[in-house]
Amino acid sequence: MPNILIISGHPDLKTSLANKTILETLDTSDLPFVLRRLDLLGWDLDVEKEQSYVREADVIVFQFPLYWYSYPAIIKNWVEKVFAHGFAYGSKGTALTGKHLMVSFTVGGGSDHYRKGGQNRHPVEEFLYNFEQMAELCHMIYEPPVYSFGSAYIPGVSTEEDRQRVIKNSKDHGQRLLERLKQF
Structure with missing residues (x-):
């Protein structure tokens, strides 16, 4: 069984419906993984500790909401510090060689927003x-x-029907992610 490291990059997971539901779905499975919640770790990371998790991992998953067509700044901060020159890349940076990288993310808008035209x-x-x-x-x-x-849900703005749809879609997302991770 591969070692799976999940980096949760929602900046405030307790306020998230979609990303929190995805992680809860993973947590109720029998798949072993290590979860690093960046919303709890904050910006001032213990880089050596985070790099030790990376060294142990065979599969690294970034779980996040899509913000401005990319990942949230808290993951970018983590990547810039942890995937450092001499560790992750460069002539002496071989710690990530052969490891699998997967991104798992939620998008607020509909699929019709993300197409040519x-x-x-x-x-x-x-x-x-x-x-x-x-x-x-x-x-x-x-x-x-x-x-x-x-995957967008805004308390006080979205309807209960919206909430239930996001929960269902997020559980389905979590199951799809689980199935993919079980293939390693």
């Missing part, structure tokens, strides 16, 4: 080039992403 002008996959390049630079194996559209 749609509101965001591009399919969502075209916004993921940075993860593919990260994997390439670090000699990792980039895995196809797991994502869900229509």
Whole structure:
């Protein structure tokens, strides 16, 4: 069984419906994994400790809401500090070689927004080039992403029907992610 490291990058997970539900779905499974919640760890990381988790992992999953067509700043902070030159890349940076990188994310808008000619002008996959390049630079194996559209829920604005739809879609997302992780 591979060692799976999940980096939860929602900046305030307790206020999330979709990302929290996905992680709860994973947590109720029998799949062993290590979860690092960046909302609890904060910005001032113990880099050596985080790198020790990375060293032990065979599969690294970033779980996050899509913010401004990318990942939230708290994950970017983690990546910049943990995937450092000399550790993750460069002539002596081999700690990530051969590890699998997967992104799992939620998208607030609908799939119709992410297409050529749609509101965001591009399919969502075209916004993921940075993860593919990260994997390439670090000699990792980039895995196809797991994502869900229509994940926005705003208390006091969204309806109960919206809430139930997001929960259902997020549980389905969690199950799809589980199935993918069980294939390693």
